[in-house]
Structure formats: C-alpha cells, structure tokens
Amino acid sequence: MPRVYNWQLGREMEYAYEGARPRRQFAGVFDINKCIACQTCTIACKTTWTSGPGQEYMLWNNVETKPRGFYPVGYDVEILSALGPQRWDGERYAGRTIFEAAPEGERVLGWRPDALDYANPNIGEDEIAGQIDRGAAFGGEHPQWMFYLMRTCNHCTYPACLASCPRGSIYKRPEDGIVLVDQDRCRGYQECVRGCPYKKVYFNPVTGTSEKCIGCYPKIEQGEASQCFAACIGKLRIQGWISTPEQAREDNPIDYLVHVRKLAVPLMPQLGLEPNIYYIPPIHVPESYLVQMFGPRAPAAVRAYREAREDPVLRGLLVLFGSTNRIVWRFRVQNDVAVAYGEDGSELVRVPVTEPVVVRPAMDRLYQIRRENTT
Secondary structure (H helix, E strand, C coil), rough: CCEECCCCEEEEEEEECCCCCCCEEEEEEEEEHCCCCCCCHHHHCCCCCCHCCHHHHHHHHEEEEEEECEEEECCHHHHHHHHHHHHHEEEEEEECCCCCCCCCCCCCCCCCCCCHHCCCCCCCCCCCCCCCCCCCCCCCCCEEEEEEEEEECCCCCCCHHHHCCCCCCCCCCCCCCCEEEEECEEECCCCHHCCCCCCEEECCCCCEEECCCCHHHHHHHHHHHHHHHHHHHHHHEEEEEEECHHHHHCCCCHHHHHHCCCEECCHHHCCCCCEEEECCCCCCHHHHHHHHHHHHHHHHHHHHHHHHHHHHHHHHHCCCCCCCCCCCEEEECCCCCCEEEEECCEEEEEEECCCCCCCCCCCCCCEEECCCCCC
C-alpha cells in the first residue's frame, strides 16, 4: 500500500492510493456547546436532498445524543471495538488505523450495518451517562452528562468509502475536496457503506446505488454555505476552507480555530481518514471520553474555549458563527467588531463582539405608562 502523511496522526500511514490533496479543502467547525438538538439542520438537509423513493432512512445530516445515541445503531462502538487499543504517544498516534488494521486481501477494516440499525435515528436521545437516584444539585461540574453531536459527511482527505469501492465510482473533487459518488459507475456493492467508519454513505434499495452527502456543492460553487450550516438556528457552525498546518493562515477562520488556537478537533482521528469537519468539544464531559472521541488535543481545546472571553480575537471569531449564509474566507477582529470577508475580499458581515446592554426605566415618561415584565 502507498504511504501518505496524515497530520492529524502526526505520521505517515498506509492508504489505498497515493496522496493528492485538492486545490482547496471544504471544511467546517461545529461548536458542540451551543447545540440544543433542535434538528433544524437535519430537516433542512432532508427536505433538500433525500425526500425521494429509497431515501426514507437517509439522514445525511443527523444530531445524536452522546454517549448513548448513534445513527446507525452502534456505528462508533463497532468500529472502535474492531480496531482494538488506540494508543497515542503525545499527539502522535502509535496505534493502527482502519487501513493498517484491514484483514489480508482487504483495504479497510469495516462492517456493514443491518437494515434495522437504521430504524431508530433518535435512539438514546437526551439519555445521560450515570444515574440520578435521589435528586442532584449543580456544583460546577456535571457528575451525569450528555451532549449533542451533529454529524455530516466529513469529506475526508483519505476517504475510506473511496478506498473501499472496487468500481472506482467514488471520487474527491480536486477543486474543493468534496467527496461524491458517480451514480453511473456505482453497481451497489455497498463496500463503501461497509468501509466508511462514520456510516455516512447509504444504499438506496430503489435505485440500487449508494448515495451520500454532496456538501451542497451547487451552493459551494456560488460561494454559499451548505444547507445544514445556513439553517442552524443556534449559530454553532462556520464553513470555509482548511489548510495543512504548515500553510495555515491566521486570517482564515478554519485555520485559526484548528491550527492556530487548536480549539477545534476532528471526530475519531485515530481511524486515519483525516476528516475535515471539526468540533469544539463539550466542556462538561470526562476527559477520557473526549480523548476517545476527539483525540489527545481535546482537553487543551476545552481549556482554550473556557478562556475565550479573555482573547478578543477568538471571542470575535466565535460570534461570527452563523452570522452569514456565505462561506467565510477571511476574518478580522478590531475595535470590538468582528468582520467576515468573502473570496473577493468583499465584506460579508460585521458583528459587535460585545452586545450593548440597554436598561430601560420602568416608567415611560413620554407616554406616561409603566413597562411591565410580561415574561
């Protein structure tokens, strides 16, 4: 197998094809701490792309409750169990990836869910880790915890779906790194479904072909953010482009969050796919669980997030999340104002970092009436 460099692992690894990074790489950051699991992103995606025959169970975007929720059932438990011990030596991964642990004669260590595994998209919703037997009071830390994990295709740098396909029907667009399925070439072998550890490739029993998130590339080509990003009412997503660490730019919002401040981390980087969707981890979850889910950088990311209010640039970038339906290429924070820019350098939006507080007097002297709190 060829060897490619995976910066998330801090080393080279085996992969089915020679490494070839796109001209620019589609990427996004999700702030888990803001998600309320309203599923607006899920519905926006569903009504746009998967409302046809054979797509009833397809959720290209979904929001699941961790630690007891997953869609399809047990996808992360299955692959992490099959992979075995995952050891990190600092920020260098010393274990095996799903490519390096593949059985002889196969390219990827994978598993294929049963049809019933897709039958309960909201399994484990709002279920917490631990028990509350006689009541509980908040004392600064949560002894019982849960969090919402919003998921879409990661449009990985080294996609397992692409590596698994015997037909060569899955490809990565060189202009933006979005991973797509060529429907004309696909024969429905479902090796991509088996290979993707995140289970973000789906088989359509009506058409007999595989389908997956297309990154809303028609919108991307117009400079607009994908549906799930634009529809999020919690303003917890920002979309842009990511560089490799050595090429990171401080005025690129994704680079700044991932490489400069290291606030955003990938989902299960030890699998070896170098996913390009990143998460700001939840701040109230046990460290050991965070490391398993997001790698060894997760604890430092939590500390950086807690200290964000003391950093005017980081605080300014965080208020830009969800502030525009366009792709943010560059940003600037100055004089307590955060500004987002498009590809051509035009200003997309400017947002005050600190919202002004106005306290109105209880008595309106102009109209001679009292204001009452009706909430």
